[in-house]
Amino acid sequence: MNIVVCVKYVPDATADRHFESDSTVDREGVDGLLSELDEYPVEQALRIKEQQDDEVQVTVLTVGPDDASDAIRKALQMGADKGVHVSDEAIAGSDSIGTSLVLAEAIKKLEHDLVMCGMASTDGSMGVLPAMLAERLGLPALTLASEVEYDAGRVRIRRDGDTATQTVEGTTPVLVSVTDQSGEARYPSFKGIMAAKKKPVETWTLSDIGVSEDQVGLSTAWSQVMATEPRPPRTQGEVVADEDGSGATKLADFLASRKFI
Amino acid sequence: MREVLVLVDHVDGAVSKPTTELLTIARRLGEPAAVFIGSAEDADDTALKTLKTFGAEKIYTVEDADFRQFLVAPKAEVLAQLVQQVSPVAVLVASGAEGKEIAGRLAIKTGSGLITDAVDVQGDGDSAVTTQSVFAGSYTVRAKVTTGTSIITVKPNAATPEQAEGAGAQQAVQVEISEGAKGARITASEPRRSSGRPDLSEAAIVVAGGRGTGGKFESIEEFADALGGAVGASRAVVDAGWYPHSYQIGQTGKTVSPQLYIAAGISGAIQHRAGMQTSKTIVAINKDEEAPLFELVDFGVVGDLHSVLPAATEEVNKRKG
Ligand SMILES: Cc1cc2nc3c(=O)[nH]c(=O)nc-3n(C[C@H](O)[C@H](O)[C@H](O)COP(=O)(O)OP(=O)(O)OC[C@H]3O[C@@H](n4cnc5c(N)ncnc54)[C@H](O)[C@@H]3O)c2cc1C
Numbered sequence: 001m002n003i004v005v006c007v008k009y010v011p012d013a014t015a016d017r018h019f020e021s022d023s024t025v026d027r028e029g030v031d032g033l034l035s036e037l038d039e040y041p042v043e044q045a046l047r048i049k050e051q052q053d054d055e056v057q058v059t060v061l062t063v064g065p066d067d068a069s070d071a072i073r074k075a076l077q078m079g080a081d082k083g084v085h086v087s088d089e090a091i092a093g094s095d096s097i098g099t100s101l102v103l104a105e106a107i108k109k110l111e112h113d114l115v116m117c118g119m120a121s122t123d124g125s126m127g128v129l130p131a132m133l134a135e136r137l138g139l140p141a142l143t144l145a146s147e148v149e150y151d152a153g154r155v156r157i158r159r160d161g162d163t164a165t166q167t168v169e170g171t172t173p174v175l176v177s178v179t180d181q182s183g184e185a186r187y188p189s190f191k192g193i194m195a196a197k198k199k200p201v202e203t204w205t206l207s208d209i210g211v212s213e214d215q216v217g218l219s220t221a222w223s224q225v226m227a228t229e230p231r232p233p234r235t236q237g238e239v240v241a242d243e244d245g246s247g248a249t250k251l252a253d254f255l256a257s258r259k260f261i
Numbered sequence: 262m263r264e265v266l267v268l269v270d271h272v273d274g275a276v277s278k279p280t281t282e283l284l285t286i287a288r289r290l291g292e293p294a295a296v297f298i299g300s301a302e303d304a305d306d307t308a309l310k311t312l313k314t315f316g317a318e319k320i321y322t323v324e325d326a327d328f329r330q331f332l333v334a335p336k337a338e339v340l341a342q343l344v345q346q347v348s349p350v351a352v353l354v355a356s357g358a359e360g361k362e363i364a365g366r367l368a369i370k371t372g373s374g375l376i377t378d379a380v381d382v383q384g385d386g387d388s389a390v391t392t393q394s395v396f397a398g399s400y401t402v403r404a405k406v407t408t409g410t411s412i413i414t415v416k417p418n419a420a421t422p423e424q425a426e427g428a429g430a431q432q433a434v435q436v437e438i439s440e441g442a443k444g445a446r447i448t449a450s451e452p453r454r455s456s457g458r459p460d461l462s463e464a465a466i467v468v469a470g471g472r473g474t475g476g477k478f479e480s481i482e483e484f485a486d487a488l489g490g491a492v493g494a495s496r497a498v499v500d501a502g503w504y505p506h507s508y509q510i511g512q513t514g515k516t517v518s519p520q521l522y523i524a525a526g527i528s529g530a531i532q533h534r535a536g537m538q539t540s541k542t543i544v545a546i547n548k549d550e551e552a553p554l555f556e557l558v559d560f561g562v563v564g565d566l567h568s569v570l571p572a573a574t575e576e577v578n579k580r581k582g
Pocket residue numbers: 036037122180470471472473474494495496497498509510511512513514515525526527528529530531532533536546547548549552564565566567
């Protein structure tokens with residue numbers, strides 16, 4: 001069986017994130033890493049691999065700049081078998097429409113029974129790519145899984161919606177996206193880190209997957225950012241100490257002054 | 262005037278408040294046309310009247326008996342067929358897990374650009390200009406769709422619902438759902454128990470508790486009830502199993518933008534701030550005066566929440582008389 005896990009390389013969320021003058025995300029000035037939310041689908045893929053008697057190949061796929069190979073390496077250290085990195089100058093600035101096209105065409109070139117994604121990327125965090133990929137690949141999508149069960153070509157997930165908790169099922173080939181409730185992701189072991197050095201990583205360009213330059217990139221995006229503006233920082237209001245036990249009264253005074261009581 | 266399609270969000274026919282916000286926004290862009298997907302019973306007089314009251318000129322009703330057991334894909338097909346038929350200026354969908362997936366699929370199906378999580382949408386000539394809040398609320402971005410139909414998902418509280426009687430002309434739509442859309446089958450569904458409190462994403466007041474509660478949420482709940490607010494939690498609380506995930510606020514939980522947000526025993530990590538930073542008034546109670554959340558507050562109390570909250574609850578109840 002073959003599992004393809006889509007992982008994104010993102011700027012560190014705890015750092016100060018910026019926009020470039022062309023309104024794209026500054027990916028140079030801030031350290032990057034494997035999106036924490038994409039560790040979860042890697043984890044689920046590895047758990048399926050460990051449970052199966054048959055051989056399971058876990059391939060991690062990323063679309064991103066040169067440094068994005070760091071994201072692949074981390075996933076290989078966790079235990080994935082091989083990596084594919086689609087990197088091409090022309091992809092820079094693509095919106096979700098362009099990125100989903102590149103990912104879909106790359107997936108078509110890979111054997112895939114299961115395609116796994118995170119719930120959202122920690123930078124753009126649109127959370128739409130899995131649905132777009134499913135649409136482009138014509139795959140059924142079991143999205144936002146907080147639990148994944150795989151058994152002989154059948155996948156069953158638990159989906160915690162706003163109004164109900166659902167059980168959703170599908171058969172391979174199928175796309176699954178998982179949430180951060182799906183199970184703690186493992187840390188790479190020393191053995192894993194050493195083993196990752198020998199694992200194969202292929203680098204593909206747009207021509208390798210048959211996508212032309214004018215289908216992707218900032219200039220062909222289907223939506224356009226007109227302006228970006230840092231939000232004025234909030235100014236800190238009054239902070240009182242509760243040492244003498246007056247905190248609650250002062251809090252009530254404040255709430256009353258703002259007409260909340 | 263060209264139509265603006267609004268996908269109606271409802272539970273068994275009860276139209277959500279965000280839907281009335283979408284109808285209000287739709288009027289800025291063109292002629293609001295509601296798309297109601299549900300059973301014939303769901304599309305009852307109350308539901309239709311609400312849509313009409315908030316400005317729906319047209320109401321497309323789609324009987325979903327044949328595809329109710331499938332996940333979002335059929336709904337995207339319904340909208341795609343309508344987009345084909347009426348070439349609307351825009352399609353507005355409420356930002357939520359399901360809404361975003363529908364919108365993503367619709368964008369691909371119709372060859373249209375997509376903007377998610379708008380906190381405001383304004384008309385500008387023939388196009389819709391959106392405002393988004395990104396990077397945990399530290400940036401504001403204005404954008405528009407340049408290709409195809411503008412497909413926009415809009416966050417709750419992006420507009421104040423305004424009543425404006427529409428014609429509400431009803432039109433039943435027949436749709437063909439492809440076999441492909443039936444691949445993800447819902448085999449069981451357990452409705453969530455209602456807490457009896459206001460819905461978290463829509464509430465005007467939210468009281469949230471963090472790890473500092475030590476799992477004792479009674480004082481959070483009682484303070485929320487005194488103020489008529491909803492209860493929320495940080496991920497630390499959810500991970501510890503103290504409160505259900507559906508109450509989590511932040512990057513991987515709900516985004517809230519209430520009039521008043523009160524955090525007790527929450528440090529204010531960037532991922533938590535991502536979900537509450539745009540609240541109008543922010544209050545924090547924390548025993549550590551260095552807690553990062555204090556940087557955002559309009560009012561803060563440095564103290565132990567276990568004594569401050571019960572006393573504050575009593576004080577509020579007393580003043581309400
Ligand atoms: C990818 C990713 C996504 C995430 N998504 C989310 C998310 O959606 N939502 C979210 O909340 N977090 C999220 N997190 C986790 C986030 O980074 C923090 O770990 C989390 O918000 C911490 O919760 P907390 O503030 O309750 O706990 P802590 O950071 O432990 O803070 C507890 C606070 O309580 C105070 N305190 C303790 N006792 C008392 C007392 N008796 N009275 C008053 N104050 C007291 C302490 O001083 C401290 O400030 C995410 C993390 C990652 C990596």
